[in-house]
Amino acid sequence: xxxxxxxxxxxxxxxxxxxxxxxxxxxxxxxxxxxxxxxxxxxxxxxxxxxxxxxxxxxxxxxxxxxxxxxxxxxxxxxxxxxxxxxxxxxxxxxxxxxxxxxxxxxxxxxxx
Amino acid sequence: xxxxxxxxxxxxxxxxxxxxxxxxxxxxxxxxxxxxxxxxxxxxxxxxxxxxxxxxxxxxxxxxxxxxxxxxxxxxxxxxxxxxxxxxxxxxxxxxxxxxxxxxxxxxxxxxxx
Numbered sequence: 001x002x003x004x005x006x007x008x009x010x011x012x013x014x015x016x017x018x019x020x021x022x023x024x025x026x027x028x029x030x031x032x033x034x035x036x037x038x039x040x041x042x043x044x045x046x047x048x049x050x051x052x053x054x055x056x057x058x059x060x061x062x063x064x065x066x067x068x069x070x071x072x073x074x075x076x077x078x079x080x081x082x083x084x085x086x087x088x089x090x091x092x093x094x095x096x097x098x099x100x101x102x103x104x105x106x107x108x109x110x111x112x113x
Numbered sequence: 114x115x116x117x118x119x120x121x122x123x124x125x126x127x128x129x130x131x132x133x134x135x136x137x138x139x140x141x142x143x144x145x146x147x148x149x150x151x152x153x154x155x156x157x158x159x160x161x162x163x164x165x166x167x168x169x170x171x172x173x174x175x176x177x178x179x180x181x182x183x184x185x186x187x188x189x190x191x192x193x194x195x196x197x198x199x200x201x202x203x204x205x206x207x208x209x210x211x212x213x214x215x216x217x218x219x220x221x222x223x224x225x226x227x
Binding site for chain 1: 171
């Protein structure tokens with residue numbers, strides 16, 4: 001069973017702090033890694049994706065990938081109350097008939113003002 | 114540009130009934146994915162359609178089925194509804210089906226089985 005694991009949280013940080021969200025995956029063949037944000041009662045929205053080892057920055061968001069450790073993380077700098085949401089890690093799993101995105105259960109982030 | 118649209122937004126069905134959910138992908142997207150999000154279980158992969166064919170399915174019973182039409186829209190059918198089928202059903206589309214594909218979600222259909 002190919003799995004994506006996330007700490008469910010809640011992760012609580014004060015406004016302006018750095019929030020660090022972590023994700024591990026079991027399939028060494030995974031090639032692509034995605035972070036989605038889901039507000040309560042809404043559908044997931046794509047924040048960013050990463051394919052290569054190292055860091056990828058997009059505004060206040062930085063994704064970090066370490067394929068050897070099968071670990072991907074999302075850093076949110078200068079956290080805002082509007083960042084309070086559930087963050088879903090998704091990993092591209094290569095199956096027999098092609099690929100599919102497998103999601104972790106998500107980490108709930110709460111940013112206090 | 115319109116995003117992924119799903120209909121209906123909410124649905125209440127009785128146990129044992131059948132239901133059809135619909136999804137229109139973003140214009141130009143050929144791949145459609147269906148996910149189930151039940152309380153406390155996260156997003157569970159249901160089905161993936163690309164170019165009109167079923168490419169992969171998750172660990173769900175055969176009463177979950179679907180199809181993709183020539184215009185790339187898709188339907189998800191669930192037969193013999195059970196109480197545990199109550200969930201948010203999400204459709205996502207992507208431009209193509211490679212490993213680096215970014216998938217974009219619709220607003221979902223909230224199904225309640227009573």
